[in-house]
Amino acid sequence: MSLVQNDLSDLDFFSSDSVFDKLYPTDIQELAYRHWTPLEVAKKAADFLTQDGKVKILDIGSGVGKFCLAAAHYKPNALYYGVEQRKSLVEHADAVKEKLGLSNVTFMQGNFTKVDFKQYDHFYFYNSFYENLYGTQKIDNSFEYSKELYNYYNIYLVRQLEKMPEGTKLVTFHSQEDDMPRGYHIIGADVENQLNYLVKI
16 A cells, blocks of 8 residues: 555645645544644744755654655755654655655654764754653554653753754754753744754854
């Protein structure tokens, strides 16, 4: 069975979130509001992250790849990488990438703690650890969730970002200010202050 919806050839996938999300099966579409980056957010984040030209951007916890795919469309001169634990979500991301004909996107299956951050210039983070907290909506039940894991991932991410050189950019969406790495300063905000633009100074 195809992972991409059929008979969509006449659609402008980037005209709205509802149209873009039709690229995915119904069960994936139903998760979009809570878990996948809106197109508006992807465009704004890409505008900020690609100001330096042909850079390499890592999406930490890329899900079905919506941020990377949209950003690659809006700002094609940059290279986008998504790391995601769930094999099924990576397969959906790769299927949509092929459908859209994007060559500047790479999706990797695995835990982000196994990724060498120094291979990338800038970062995007849509609080992919949040589902570890009690009472939050989960993507699925394929993993054990815990507050301890939430804390571990946050601490690990912060430490890796703190090792990056000055000038490193970070965009966060729906993340807590308390989780920001030292040395990074918020230089702008958007989308009702849920989208933050940071630079290490």
